[in-house]
Amino acid sequence: MHPRVVPEVTAVDMTEAECWEHLARLDFGRLAVTDHGAPAIYPVGYSVVPGGILISARGGSRLLSVLLSGDVAFEADARTDVEGWSVLLKGVAQRIDRTSLKAVGGVAAHADGDAHVLVLITPTELTGRVLHRG
Amino acid sequence: MHPRVVPEVTAVDMTEAECWEHLARLDFGRLAVTDHGAPAIYPVGYSVVPGGILISARGGSRLLSVLLSGDVAFEADARTDVEGWSVLLKGVAQRIDRTSLKAVGGVAAHADGDAHVLVLITPTELTGRVLHRG
Numbered sequence: 001m002h003p004r005v006v007p008e009v010t011a012v013d014m015t016e017a018e019c020w021e022h023l024a025r026l027d028f029g030r031l032a033v034t035d036h037g038a039p040a041i042y043p044v045g046y047s048v049v050p051g052g053i054l055i056s057a058r059g060g061s062r063l064l065s066v067l068l069s070g071d072v073a074f075e076a077d078a079r080t081d082v083e084g085w086s087v088l089l090k091g092v093a094q095r096i097d098r099t100s101l102k103a104v105g106g107v108a109a110h111a112d113g114d115a116h117v118l119v120l121i122t123p124t125e126l127t128g129r130v131l132h133r134g
Numbered sequence: 135m136h137p138r139v140v141p142e143v144t145a146v147d148m149t150e151a152e153c154w155e156h157l158a159r160l161d162f163g164r165l166a167v168t169d170h171g172a173p174a175i176y177p178v179g180y181s182v183v184p185g186g187i188l189i190s191a192r193g194g195s196r197l198l199s200v201l202l203s204g205d206v207a208f209e210a211d212a213r214t215d216v217e218g219w220s221v222l223l224k225g226v227a228q229r230i231d232r233t234s235l236k237a238v239g240g241v242a243a244h245a246d247g248d249a250h251v252l253v254l255i256t257p258t259e260l261t262g263r264v265l266h267r268g
Binding site: 028030032033034037038039040041043070071072073074075077079084086088090 | 162164166167168171172173174175177204205206207208209211213218220222224
């Protein structure tokens, strides 16, 4: 039996501007929160807005309550056979209404209706890496 | 300006067998851990082995120490324009050596050498969803 061999990978750190530029290419990522002391991951749709990323969560949902009560981490990535990238954002979440969002120049990509709440995640830390497979 | 409209999404829960079957299709996911009380996400390569998923982490790394000291969550997903799926695994991590791995019928896909430690993540909870966009 031949175990697959994982090729050597070289990593290059992104600048903050590159992190934003990469985040803006996608609309789907993953949120990590701490729920009763244990980590949990939620796949989420998102959009980049001035000052952060915007997601929407159903009002009254577990995700919304956990999200607003502590630190959050967010990750987005993309890959091809020879290259991949990943951006990691740590930050805090807050509810934002459509009027405030417009005031900072953002447009809500989410048309989820009244049952959903817009949440702005503002980064305290933003890092990204491009990985090349040798 | 026309905000993008996110189409209605319907979700179907996976059985546990379907979760494993979907996990086995990929080799790249994301780990969430709690580091000093705050959530953190790490993109990781993985393989499915009997009883769990296998990742490797560099000996002495932050990831390895955080991973072995508490609960972990793991997520893998894939998407097309009309369909997507996501599997979420909550569990515990433990070091495993190549001999023990072989004893349970697993093969280490990772050939990262001596600097890396194999870590088996055993699920306490495994859920998956297939999403269809209407």
